[in-house]
Amino acid sequence: MTAMTTTAHRRKRCIVLIGCIAMIAGATPGIDGAALAGCLTLPEQGEAVVAAIEDGRTLRLQDGREIRLAGIEIDPSRQAAAKATLASLARERRVTLRGDDDAPDRYGRQPAFVFAEAGTQSLQLRLLDAGEALVGLGIADGDCRAELLAAEATARVAQRGLWADPAALKNAGNPGDIMSRVGRFTVIEGRILSVRGTGGTIYLNFGRRWTRDFAVTISRRILGSFEAAGIAPKSLEKKRIRVRGWVERRSGPQIRIREVGQIEMPGAR
Structure with a gap:
């Protein structure tokens, strides 16, 4: 397999990464504007x-x-x-x-x-x-x-x-509402206030009250997939993101990241 073929194959098979999705006239365009298959x-x-x-x-x-x-x-x-x-x-x-x-x-x-x-x-x-x-x-x-x-x-x-329900897209700044979704797959949007690392986990915090506010967690074991995407979790600080996954109850409501594609930049659409 040639280097060019390998690169194209990896591009095709990779998980969609932050900021690489767009929508034009109902079609899904590629980087060059052509519709994806x-x-x-x-x-x-x-x-x-x-x-x-x-x-x-x-x-x-x-x-x-x-x-x-x-x-x-x-x-x-x-x-x-x-x-x-x-x-x-x-x-x-x-x-x-x-x-x-x-x-x-x-x-x-x-x-x-x-x-x-x-x-x-x-x-x-x-x-x-x-x-x-x-x-x-x-x-x-x-x-x-x-x-x-x-x-x-x-x-x-x-x-x-x-x-049709405006509350279907959950607000990361409303942890009480998110807590009602524990155990359910949910899409949440908000601005990351801070990024902190503790032990084997990186926390994307959406509030100052770490024991109550919503947070997204990333295991250091999957940081390789973020590095492959050219993304440093710390670079997400102060950014507005959309995250999807199952809501868990820890000290406050959390979503655990299993793959890079769970995180999107709404402004990239």
């Missing part, structure tokens, strides 16, 4: 017919397999609406499964990006565009993640689905 370029895992919709992101196929829509999260408050939307898109339809890994999860469900009736938009993309889902974690393909984030942003601006 998105999730459609992921390896194909086969075709099947959908027999039933189990929940807002789970399909049961006629061959008995359960398919979990990869790369998205459904808020419990939107479960019924997401299930109805998914049923309208996929029930009794022939679908194509795509993804890097078809190994089932611990519950026996196969994660995949799913395309109905030879469509070019994944079911994930359509749920996000309807405002019935949030972009999740574990999306290794940069173009795919950028496409999904653009669809989520479109729904947020249009106030569709869950985004």
Whole structure:
């Protein structure tokens, strides 16, 4: 493999990093302005017919397999609406499964990006565009993640689905409201007041009361991924960011960073 091919491959497969996402006229552009291919370029895992919709992101196929829509999260408050939307898109339809890994999860469900009736938009993309889902974690393909984030942003601006509620995007300065989201996947926006390191953890603090205010934590064990992205956590101080993940209860509400793509710069869109 040539050096040029290797560089292009790494660029394609990397996690979307802070500030590299944009949205123009509903398309997801690349660095040179050309539209990215998105999730459609992921390896194909086969075709099947959908027999039933189990929940807002789970399909049961006629061959008995359960398919979990990869790369998205459904808020419990939107479960019924997401299930109805998914049923309208996929029930009794022939679908194509795509993804890097078809190994089932611990519950026996196969994660995949799913395309109905030879469509070019994944079911994930359509749920996000309807405002019935949030972009999740574990999306290794940069173009795919950028496409999904653009669809989520479109729904947020249009106030569709869950985004019809102004409180859907949580304010980092309101720790009490965030605390009500413990155990739930949440998108939070705010300005980082300070960046501090203690032991093996780096804290992005959004308030002065460290025992009560919201914070984002980064393990020093994953700093290599930040360095590969050319990002020093200290450089985020005083910056406004958007972060997504599961809210945990520590001394105050926290989100633990597992991958660089959990952090976005809203102004980069």
